[in-house]
Amino acid sequence: MQQRVEDSKGIVLSSLSRECQELAVRCDCTSLSYVFALPESYIEARRAVVALRTWLLDDTKYTSFIQTSLKVLDEKYAEAKKMFEIGKAHLSQAEHRANSFRIQLSKVEQENETNEKKVDELGVRLENKERDYLSKRLTYEVYEDQLKKMLKEADNRDDTLNNHLTIERFQQEIRQFSKELPKLKAQMEALQGRLEFFKQRKQELLALRAECRKMDHELQLAFEDKILKENELNRVINCRQTIRNIYKCRATNDLPQKIFYSLPVKSKLPGESTNDDLSKAIRIVAKYIGRDWSRLYWNLPFYPMRGKEEVSKDINSIDDKYHRGDVFRDQAIDSLGKWRRFHTRAKLDDLMQGLRSINRLDILQIIDRRIIKPKHSMNDDQEEIDPRKREIEDLNRKLNRLFEKIHTGAITTHET
Template identity: 90%
Template sequence: MKTAKPWSKTTEPLSYDQIYRYFEQVLEECLESINEFENDYYQGITSSLTHAPKIQSSKRSVSVNALIAWSRPLNELRNARSLHDIRNGKTIRDLLSEARAGTLVESISEDSCHLMQQILDKTNEHLYSKIPVLTNKIADCMNLMQQYFLSFYDIENIQDIIQKKKKEKLPDQYVETAYIYEKSRWLHIFHVNKSLKILREMQQRVEDSKGIVLSSLSRECQELAVRCDCTSLSYVFALPETYIEARRAVVGLQTWLLEDKKYTSFIQTSLKVLDEKYAEAKKMFEIGKAHLSQAEYRTDSFRIQLSKVEQENETNEKKLDELEARLETKERDYLSKRLTCEVYEDQLKKMLKEADNREDTLNNHLSIERFQQEIRQFSKELPKLKAQMDALQGRLEFFKQRKQELLALRVECKKIEHDLQLALEDKILKENELNRVISCRQTIRNIYKCRATNDLPQKIFYSLPVKSKLPGESSNDDLSKAIRIVAKYIGRDWSRLYWNLPFYPMRGKEEVSKDINSIDDKYHRGDVFRDQAVDSLGKWRRFHTRAKLDDLMQALRSINRLDILQIIDRRIVKPKQSMNDNQEEIDPRKKEIEDLNRKLNRLFEKIHTGVITVHDTYVYSKIGLDPLQPVRKHRPLVMH
């Protein structure tokens, strides 16, 4: 199996694995350079001393051992001039000049001056020759990573958020993967730029009058100074600060590299989760819709029923008043007749008792019969009245019962409407959740399509628009039709055609040759030439941002494939021209008709203005209106 060639930033990358290997190698080289510079600074200076101090402990780091060994002679040199702190190069040069001139108050050893001179020389050497090269290498690496490591997710005001100028708005939990990576990406850029700024400014800081202030250095340098008794030797930590910041920048880029390697797989996992969430949310939404539909049907049915009962109640209210009045009349009538009947019965009993005690008279007998007749009449009427009263009372009770049922229906209707409102709110919530999942799913899907496309490195390299073709996009334009025709008939000439196709941005001969070799090695079975032609023309269309039908036809002319040109001309170009040139045919009699109408209009104007009378007869001539000349009869020629 062939191993992929290493990538350089000036050539077209074939895949992201190639890019990843390049960055791994470059960052590893940067770390090796930092370690080399650090060892050169600590061990190189220590070993150059006349009386090199012994390593105090193998358990401690090289930097700690070196700084502990330097602290005593450097502090003696500082105390000899009664300096509070050694912060810049000018102070060191003045101190060394005075030491060589012998103007210092206290005597100092030669090793102290030599050590300070070595530190000054190493600092200048690294800051002016080695650190700038390392800084540029890290900056180039970061710029390339910023170019190729894309999240395809935008965060509004991300730079202000990173710098804590604006408050962060938390994203939807379903797009947290893209959000976290994009934020982490900008954090890496921000911190690396911050470290690079420190590296670039260190040259100026070591020569400023203010110099290196220990409190402005990193926490690691401050702890190292306290541990090694070098808190008054700030200048010594100029290079260690650059090593720490450079290493921090490289480690940040390595972390970014690992995150980008995992980003596509994480996006794919998020997409799978969102697919499941979409199916679940859609199911819940359908259930919510069904519940709402049932609640609406139940509410509508109940409202219809309630409306009928309301109408019935309105009618019953009118009848109720009438029935109550009738019942009251019947009750009065019944009570009156019943009381009258009771009085008659009492009177009849008295009359019958008196009739037994005395002789029956005719008048008494008639009175008794009349009372008995009245009582019999009351006995017939009272049950009827009672029955009528009971009937009226029954109807009144029925109306009251219907009214109670109406009140119960109103209460039930309110409950059902409340249930409908709850079902509607539940449906809206589930619909919002579904729309939310759909939106997040579409976002993650677009990210995955962009990240998973095979030609993403090439598109970025040539600054082409990175956009995956979405479903539903038309592939039936003229160029697509022409590509299908060319792929069908081009045969083995596809490589010659590819060589003659234009590219914008320009592609060199080496890149074109690689494309042809790659396509040639890919296909071995089936309709090989057609598949190769389709692949090559698709690649050309992706890499040529200004691809159009004329470019393809010009390339076909260059390789003398006029047969394919004729097919394209017959199937695509001419039908399009005929459609564009299909104008309305001009009637040859149109001009004659227009002239006739114009003459008629002139005639009517003259008649209307009185220029001519209707008795005159005019004829149409080529010049205009002429009076009709009388016909002359000519004599025939007579032969004499």
């Protein structure tokens, strides 16, 4: 009972590691489990160190993993971009076909509107022609029957003058009808042909409308396909940019400081620009600074701030590194490179301020002569050769001369 109370208030033996439990059994100290708190802490510390070592080992492989991911993403980006370009070209072709087809359809619809009016007119004309044709056809048939009867009667009795004139009149009317009826029939057939043509054009219009709806559907599908491919391309671009940012952070050697001070992370990869004004000034300073490189390093600003001990360590490490060759120049280049790396806001004015602090006005004059003045002179030359400025100045001179003549009375405003 005493053992259970003690275990419940202190360290429970079952909560310890297997090694400590075996040690407690071997030493016959199962009732005094709190004695094994220190060995347990050592075991946990060993486990933490092993886990940290494993994490560090995996972390060393992470850069190669990122590089592999970048290569894969570059391939995916090229493929996605190719597919996007194909989809965009397909959409452009579909839009061109649809627009051309819409233009053709609009022309056919305008033609159909005109044809509908003509169809009504032709329908009325055809009805009149059919009515006229039927009337004349019936009259022609009646006249033929009447003529036959009159000819039979003329054979049975003596031919009189009146009867002869009547027969001739009927024959003349029949001949006239025989001439007019074929013409009317031809006109009717022509009107029916035109009506059939208009019906055929209307059927073609309906077919074109159906084809236009089909093309609109294809255009919508092409547009949706282009959007999907564009979204896929943007997704790959975002993934690649994220991996690049991770790789850029991995490539920096001052990442913890940047994160601590909430500063922008810039890659320290090779290939940075060495032709800017600050790089040129650093080369000039390294050439002429001599022994004063350490004094200059002490007087240069740092952001984030670096303590005196850190600056002193930097100078000592640089001083111990170089022993042969152009020592001062190499030390100056190394120190200014370190300053530029640690000072996240490094600019030419900061370097010139440090030179003023150590009274190296000779180097300031060289920088001013080689870097600052040529830059200003280039800007001045650009302003001088600006043709628009020259034209404006010429125009102002002409206007001034004109106003002087008006003021002196040489010319009047009416003459101008």
